[in-house]
Amino acid sequence: MTFDRRIFNFAAGPATLPEEVLKQAAAEMLNWQGLGASVMEVSHRGKEFMALYEEVLQDLRTLMEIPDSYEILMLQGGGLGQNAAIPMNLMPLAKNGPKADFLVTGVWSEKSYKEAEKYGVAHLAASSAAEKFNTIPARSTWQLSDDAAYVHYCANETIGGVEFPDVPDVNGKLLVADISSNILSREIDITKCGVWFGGAQKNIGPSGVTIVIVRKDLMGHSMKITPSIWDWSKQAATDSMLNTPPTFSIYMAGLGFKWLLKQGGVKAIEKRNLEKADLLYNFLDQSSLYENRVTKEYRSRMNVTFFLKNENLNAQFLEQSNAAGLVALRGHKAAGGMRASIYNAMPLEGVKALVEFMRDFERRA
Known part of the structure; x- marks a missing residue:
């Protein structure tokens, strides 16, 4: 199926980008900053790109209110890469040998937990697997260790549609947060976690760059087996350029940050995100055809x-929604059903169009 117009793209990632950002990138593609070349063709160590890089970091610091006590790394390898890097950098901080606690609330935190088992003791402190990852376990059931180096959680689970409403209370223990799918979508207190990490391909720009925000005192403790590219202290010492960085993805992230600043920053975009999510959930809650199975207080905004x-209507629903320009609504194979990813760049008009289509489809079903 082909379109002669922009669609409303509800893909979970790589996700929709602001049209304004795409137009600027297109305009600068052949001649960036009057250099007669694209940003992809200039040296990553040249003064022009280094100036861009520093501006990107500063804009992110402004948007997330990141204090100077935290380092910002722009790395490759995605969230899965950091699932290895985090235990290799932090597990040595444990009292009695490498160990970390995990709150498993979906597929992505489960992947983090299983990867960490390669590097030390990965202790399952809480899990909602028995509830099919439709909720977050009650705080009273968490079994946090006394000797773990850190507690790992995924702030927003893209597959199950579960999101922590706030940074969890772990009794003052070091906390690590996977924010791949809700970074910059809501205001957070950076100082509540020692490490924040996430890929860019949902709320920032195209895939290729992974942002790691790490408290500076947590660097320099890596295991001897840690590859240089996963050693945060070595990356920090080289401006995340131990190897050639993903220059185009960093450039696009910078455009995304500028766009978000122009919208009024994170506070403004959070208000918009709440409006979009409320519109869709309110419709689902009154529907006789559709249902959301996530505990209400843990429903994802993203x-x-x-x-x-x-479910005999699934194929018909997807065929007709695609034809209407409402694409990528099929749920992840691990969960089934449908999923509408409504990240920062999804306009309110897109959610309104989806609700109107769903209402009409329900009338005709």
């Missing part, structure tokens, strides 16, 4: 999962 009560 990834709204839903199911058709008559």
Whole structure:
């Protein structure tokens, strides 16, 4: 199916980007900053790119209110790469040998937990697997260790559509947060976690760059087996350029940050995100055809999962929604059903169009 217009793209990632950002990138593609070349063709160590890089970091610091006590790394390898880097950098801080606690609330935190088992003791402090990852376990059931180096959690689970409403209370223990899918979507207190990490391909720009925000005193403790590219202290010492960085992805992230600043920053975009999520969830809650199965207080603002009560209509729903320019609504194979990812760049008009289509489809079903 082809379109002669922009669609409303509800993909979970790589996700929709602001049209304004795409137009600027297109305009600068052949001649960036009057250099007669694209940003992809200039040296990453040249003064022009280094100036861009520093501006990107500063804009992110402004947007997230990141204090100087935290380092910002722009790395490759995605969240899965950091699932290895984090235990290799932090597990040595444990009292009695490498160990970390994990709150497993979905597929992505489960992947983090299983990867960490390669480097030390990965202790399952809490899990909602028995509830099919439709909720977050009650705080009273968490079994946090006394000797773990840190506690790891995923702030927003894209597959199940579960999101922590706030940074969890772990009794003052070092906390590590995977914010791949809700970074810059809501205000957070950076000082509540020692490490924040996430890929750019949902709320920032195209895939290729992974942002790691790490408290500076947590660097320099890596295991001897840690590859240089995963050693945060070595990357920090080289401006994240131990190897050639993903220059185009960093450039695009910078455009995304400028766009977000122009919208009024994180506070303004959070208000918009709440409006979008409320619109869609309110419709689902009154529907006789669709249902959301996530505990209400843990519903994701970014990834709204839903199911058709008559699953024989799934194929028809997807075919007709695609034809209407509402694409990528099929749920992840691990969860089934449908999923509408409504990240920062998804306009309110897109969610309104989706709700109107769903309402019409329900009338005709």
